[in-house]
Amino acid sequence: MTKSLANSICLTMKKILKVSIFLCFCMLFSHAKAQETLFNLNDSTPSKQQKLITNARSLAIGSIELLDTYLSNQKYRGTELRFISHTTRERSHCNWSTNIMHQAAIARTQNKQNTGTELYAIYNFEWGKLHKWTFLDNSLIIRGGGLVDTSLGMIYNTRNSNNPAQALLDLNIGPVVACTYRFRFLHKYPMAGNYQAFAPLVGLMFSPNYSQSYYEAFTQGNYDHNIVFTQPINKPSLRQMLSLDFMLLKTQVRIGYMGNYLQWNVNNIKSHTYSHAISIGIVKHFKFISLQP
Numbered sequence: 001m002t003k004s005l006a007n008s009i010c011l012t013m014k015k016i017l018k019v020s021i022f023l024c025f026c027m028l029f030s031h032a033k034a035q036e037t038l039f040n041l042n043d044s045t046p047s048k049q050q051k052l053i054t055n056a057r058s059l060a061i062g063s064i065e066l067l068d069t070y071l072s073n074q075k076y077r078g079t080e081l082r083f084i085s086h087t088t089r090e091r092s093h094c095n096w097s098t099n100i101m102h103q104a105a106i107a108r109t110q111n112k113q114n115t116g117t118e119l120y121a122i123y124n125f126e127w128g129k130l131h132k133w134t135f136l137d138n139s140l141i142i143r144g145g146g147l148v149d150t151s152l153g154m155i156y157n158t159r160n161s162n163n164p165a166q167a168l169l170d171l172n173i174g175p176v177v178a179c180t181y182r183f184r185f186l187h188k189y190p191m192a193g194n195y196q197a198f199a200p201l202v203g204l205m206f207s208p209n210y211s212q213s214y215y216e217a218f219t220q221g222n223y224d225h226n227i228v229f230t231q232p233i234n235k236p237s238l239r240q241m242l243s244l245d246f247m248l249l250k251t252q253v254r255i256g257y258m259g260n261y262l263q264w265n266v267n268n269i270k271s272h273t274y275s276h277a278i279s280i281g282i283v284k285h286f287k288f289i290s291l292q293p
Helices: 003-029 214-219
Strands: 050-068 072-091 096-110 117-135 140-157 165-185 189-198 202-206 227-230 238-248 251-266 269-289
Touching: 050 096, 050 117, 050 251, 072 117, 072 269, 096 140, 117 165, 227 251
Parallel strands: none
Antiparallel strands: 050 072, 050 269, 072 096, 096 117, 117 140, 140 165, 165 189, 165 202, 189 238, 202 227, 238 251, 251 269
């Protein structure tokens, strides 16, 4: 790859980052004025059947470290920008809820010597079912269940010519736990602390072999165990989120931390993605009341 082409890709990535930041902020705050008071720590169980939907849209920025020995034996570090849409759907008189999360992230990283660049982009989707337990007069809510997690993305190394890119494609199933503690700060200001963690248990992922090119795999049809079964031994990973909700000008604001610790060792290729990010967003609640008795 020529130097001019690499520079052109880097400039394009910077433009995408700027546009993404602008679009994410527009999506976050487009409906902020429609938000009403969301916290009521003394809520009683409603007498009518209700469908409750909580949606949080957040923008996160932080650090990321990439390693993929198919592309390079060096670690690449940089800045990641991530958009998160987290939705919880539940019904009154029912202890089960549905958890849906969309995440999209892009990053630009460099090696320690600043002689190479890797561009990273990924989309992640999660869908799960969780059971709810309440304690302390509904102030403490603990949820647990199972989650299906899938990702689609790529890493592009601007220095390589033979193997310039690595595809990221996987499907995972595993346990998820979440908890929410609602309280009043100084006995006056309503707040809520949230935590969620997911650890893949079993799954499938695509991976070329160390000496196999994508040309051989897709053009010549040389399949070489490219669909790999994963479990905690060859893919120990963890996703977690910690956040605090509070009211600001009649709008529920969420600030938090996101940590992704993803690693795998398959087909003689070692890879990991470690990211730490600080997030800020808006939480909205929707309530649908059934008209039937």
